[in-house]
Every structure is written in C-alpha cells, then in structure tokens.
Amino acid sequence: MVPLPSSTEVCIVGAGPSGLACALGLAKRRIPFVIVDALEAGHNGSRAVLMQPNALEACLSNALGALYPQLPEDLVSGGIQSNTLTTIDLQERLVFRLRMADIAAYTKYAFSLLIPQHKVEHRLREYVQGGGNGIHWHKRVTDVKEVAEGTLYELGFESGEVLTARYVVAADGSKSFLRSFAGIRFIDPYTKKEAGPGKNDLSFVVADVLFASPLPTNVPRDGLQMMVGAGGVVLTAPLLDIDSAGAPRNNNLFRLYLGVPDTPPRSPDAAYLQAILDARGPGSHSKLHTVPQIAKVLDSSRYRTRPALADRYVQRAKGGAYILLVGDAAHKHGPAGGQGMNMGICDGIELAQAIDEHRNSSALDAEKTGTTHDAVRIMDAYSAHRRSVAGQVIDMVESMTQVEKGGRDWGAYFRVTALWFAFKVPFVNGMLAWKISGLGHAK
Known part of the structure; x- marks a missing residue:
C-alpha cells in the first residue's frame, strides 16, 4: 500500500463518479492530486443506473478526449443503449415514449446508457490508476483546519495521518463532512430551509x-420502462450481465426501482419485491401478460429522498485555499430522469478545468487581500454555473416525480392525460429528450 503523502496541490475526498471525474480532469492537465475515500474498497452498492449523453459527450469525450479517447466507448460497451424511455399506466396503455433519437443531430450518443454506477466507477478507476494515480482507501477525514495563514487546508484522518492541500474537493456525498465544516447550508430549494x-x-x-x-414480452430487454399508478412507480431497467471474458451470462438481469408509500425493510427480500410487482407491476392488471417472477435477488436496499442544494459550492480561506463541492455533496434529488451521476461527473470535469484556470491566473497573491481579481471570479463562476445547472435539474426531476407518484385522484389523472396529449406533438418529445440528455448544460 502506497503511504499517504503529507502534502499535495489538490486532495479529492471521495472516489465516486464526481471525484474520479475530477481526478481524470486534473491528470489530463498534469496537476498533482491525491484521492482518498473512507471505504475499504470500491463502492458497489450504488443506486444510479443511467448515463445520459451529457456525461458521455459534453464532458467525457470533449473534456478528456485528448488523453482518454477510448473512455466513452469503454463505458458504452459495458451497458445497454436505451433508445427510448417508455412510460405506461397500470393497464399498460402507453402514456408516452421518449425517443432519444430526436437529439441525434447534436450527439453521437443519442441514447440513455443503462449501466450501474459501480461499473462506471470501476471503469473510471481503471483510467485513474492506469495513469499512475492510486486511490487511498480507508482514509476517513475527521478534522479540517486552515494553516499557513489560510493558504492551505490541513486534513486530519481517522488513521492519525495528516495532509495539506491548497484545493480540497468535497466529493464525500450528501452527508458531506467537508460541507459541514465549511458552514455551507444544504437547503431545500423551494422552502429555503435546511433540507x-x-x-x-x-x-x-x-x-x-x-x-x-x-420473461414476459411486456418487460423490454432493450430499454427502460416505467409504470405509473396507485402506490408509486415501478421501473424496470435491463442490465448487461457478462463474464470476465465478455460473454453474456444472463439476459434476465434487471434493476428495479419501486416507489413505496411506507417504510420498506432495510434489505427487501424476494417476497416483498414480488408482492409489489404482483400488485402494480407489468402484467398485474393485464389479461394478456403475466407478472415477471423473481428467481433471485442479487442486491436490494431502501432509501428516502428529498431535494437539496448547497447554497454555494465554494469556500475560500483567507489566504486563498479552497473547499470545493461536487456531486451529491452539492445537490440531491429523486431518481426521476436518471440525472444524479451525470451531474456529478460534469461537476468533477468542470471543477478540474476551474482549478487549472485558477492556478494559471496571473495574480494569485490578490486573493490574500480579498480582492475581486480574476482568480477569485474563476471559482465563483464555477459555483454559479454548476449551481444553476443543479437547480434546473432539480426542477425537472420534481416535475417528473409528480407523474411517477401516480395516484387515483383527479390530479394524477389530469397529469397523465396532459402528458399523453403533449407527446403527440413531435416538438415536445425532442424538447424533453434534450432536457434529459443534459447537453444544454455543457459549458
């Protein structure tokens, strides 16, 4: 095991998608960094399952392509290209079918990629480590303080080790220790109260x-399908199951997202999951199809979600050291639209660029006097842009969530009916495909 150094230019705390994306961006620019994570090894219990075109095209291939030209294709090869995102009601009538092909003029990745987050992280780690940059596992940050007149932050670890860095990237999740230390509020963007x-x-x-x-024919193997109705959403997403040699093993591997009205068990078993499918899953209200039967549960968990947004992404020490937020440390929302991992990756890539521009600014000494020199504005611009993107995405996700919640009241009926009519207009399909793709957020 490589020992943790005592100092570095950038310390990335968290080796999830946002932290790894930032690491790749820094490596491209040859900026020294250290990446640490509190876990023993790579994370494999993640919930994200979608990569959108923005993460593949606008961020990875464009921002990193010179050094990692094969990365987007390696990611695509590990997933299933969902050309449509289909929503049906309990009677399996089509509500709408989002056609990602409508944005083909703007991207070579005109699809949503169905790939679990842990596979994305595995591939990103390979590229980070392939560049000679190891990940320091089991390094939990327990203390932070300004040193050297605020020109550096000193991180203390549970192991007793200490490291100093000028830039500290908070990629440590929605319960971010670094965000709390920096005094950055994590607020509900609608109530403006602490989330x-x-x-x-x-x-x-x-x-x-x-x-x-x-497998019943009403459960697609080549695309994401969402059922809306009483009790909450039932989403099925086929996943690629391959062995170490790259050969397919099982065509019936699926990720399920199930909205539940109460508190589910910590690790729901097959009986619990099957009962939900029997009540409101594919085939549950159809005379033409049967309900898919669960043969084995590989992994399951529960979670609760609410919208949250950091009131700023940047904390500057008096001497010009920075704590910089990315990913779940900066924003949080529900699973609708598969946006979280993509925003985190784009945060990381854009932050690496901002750090590079900041380091190259011609008068960094101005920061020590608190002036509004370009060096300060570079980080403020990163915060403003990524926070604006997160706010727009949260608004979109919340609107989609209202449809996913379903229900038997008139409000639910009118929401679904309005969508059915709206998607008869081709322009509406293209507009929503563009919004979900995230391509409009590229800097």
Whole structure:
C-alpha cells in the first residue's frame, strides 16, 4: 500500500463518479492530486443506473478526449443503449415514449446508457490508476483546519495521518463532512430551509434481480420502462450481465426501482419485491401478460429522498485555499430522469478545468487581500454555473416525480392525460429528450 503523502496541490475526498471525474480532469492537465475515500474498497452498492449523453459527450469525450479517447466507448460497451424511455399506466396503455433519437443531430450518443454506477466507477478507476494515480482507501477525514495563514487546508484522518492541500474537493456525498465544516447550508430549494427528513420525503426500493424464464414480452430487454399508478412507480431497467471474458451470462438481469408509500425493510427480500410487482407491476392488471417472477435477488436496499442544494459550492480561506463541492455533496434529488451521476461527473470535469484556470491566473497573491481579481471570479463562476445547472435539474426531476407518484385522484389523472396529449406533438418529445440528455448544460 502506497503511504499517504503529507502534502499535495489538490486532495479529492471521495472516489465516486464526481471525484474520479475530477481526478481524470486534473491528470489530463498534469496537476498533482491525491484521492482518498473512507471505504475499504470500491463502492458497489450504488443506486444510479443511467448515463445520459451529457456525461458521455459534453464532458467525457470533449473534456478528456485528448488523453482518454477510448473512455466513452469503454463505458458504452459495458451497458445497454436505451433508445427510448417508455412510460405506461397500470393497464399498460402507453402514456408516452421518449425517443432519444430526436437529439441525434447534436450527439453521437443519442441514447440513455443503462449501466450501474459501480461499473462506471470501476471503469473510471481503471483510467485513474492506469495513469499512475492510486486511490487511498480507508482514509476517513475527521478534522479540517486552515494553516499557513489560510493558504492551505490541513486534513486530519481517522488513521492519525495528516495532509495539506491548497484545493480540497468535497466529493464525500450528501452527508458531506467537508460541507459541514465549511458552514455551507444544504437547503431545500423551494422552502429555503435546511433540507432534512420530513413527511413529504419519498421512499424507494432499489434491487438487482434475476427474473425467471421465460420473461414476459411486456418487460423490454432493450430499454427502460416505467409504470405509473396507485402506490408509486415501478421501473424496470435491463442490465448487461457478462463474464470476465465478455460473454453474456444472463439476459434476465434487471434493476428495479419501486416507489413505496411506507417504510420498506432495510434489505427487501424476494417476497416483498414480488408482492409489489404482483400488485402494480407489468402484467398485474393485464389479461394478456403475466407478472415477471423473481428467481433471485442479487442486491436490494431502501432509501428516502428529498431535494437539496448547497447554497454555494465554494469556500475560500483567507489566504486563498479552497473547499470545493461536487456531486451529491452539492445537490440531491429523486431518481426521476436518471440525472444524479451525470451531474456529478460534469461537476468533477468542470471543477478540474476551474482549478487549472485558477492556478494559471496571473495574480494569485490578490486573493490574500480579498480582492475581486480574476482568480477569485474563476471559482465563483464555477459555483454559479454548476449551481444553476443543479437547480434546473432539480426542477425537472420534481416535475417528473409528480407523474411517477401516480395516484387515483383527479390530479394524477389530469397529469397523465396532459402528458399523453403533449407527446403527440413531435416538438415536445425532442424538447424533453434534450432536457434529459443534459447537453444544454455543457459549458
């Protein structure tokens, strides 16, 4: 194991998608960095399952392509290209079918990539480590303080080790220790109050399962499908199951997202999951199809979600050291639209560029006097742009969530009916495909 150095230019705290993307951006620019994570090894219990064109095109291939030209294709090869995102009601009538092909003029990745977050992280780690940059696992930050007249931050670790850095990247998740240290509020963007558990939080179950054969034909193997109705959303996402040699093993591997009205078990078993499918999953209200049967649960968990947004992404010490937020440390929202991992990756890439521009600014000494020199404005611009993007995405996700919640009241009926009519207009499909793709957020 490589020992943790005592100092570096940039310390990235968190080796998830946002931290790894930032690391690749720094490596491209040959900026010294150290990346640490509190876990023992790579994270494999993540919930994200979608990569959108913005993460593949606008961020990875454009921002990193000179050094990592094969990275986007390596990611694509590990997933399933979902050319459509389909929403149906309990009677399996089509509500709308989002056609990603409508944005083909703007990207070579006119699809949503169905790939679990842990596979994305695995591929990003390979590229980070392939460049000679190891990840320091089991390094939990327990203390932070300004040193050297505020020109550096000193990080103390649970292990007793200490490291100083000028830039500290907070990629340490929604319960970010670094965000708390910096005194940055994590607020509900609608109430402007501190985001915390509340009665309006939505509960979900996420599970990776193997369905029994034969798989009913109303469960697509080549695209994401969402059922909306009473009780909450039922989403099925096929996943690529391959062995170490790259050969397919099982065509019935699926990720399930299930909205639940109450508090589910910590690790829901097959009986719990099957009961939800039997009540409101594919085939549950159809005379033409049967309900898919769960043969095996590979992994399952529960979570609650609420919208949250950091009131700023940047904390500057008096001497010009920085704590900089990315990913879940900066924003949080529900799973609708598959946006979280993509925003985190784009945060990381854009922050690496901002750090590079900041280091190259011609008069960094101006920061020590608190002036509004370009060096200060570079970081403020990063914060303003990425926070604006997060706010727009949260608004979109919240609107989509209202549809996913379903229900039997008139409000739910009118929402679904309005969508059915709207998607009869081709322009509407293209507009929503563009919004979900995230391509409009590229800097």
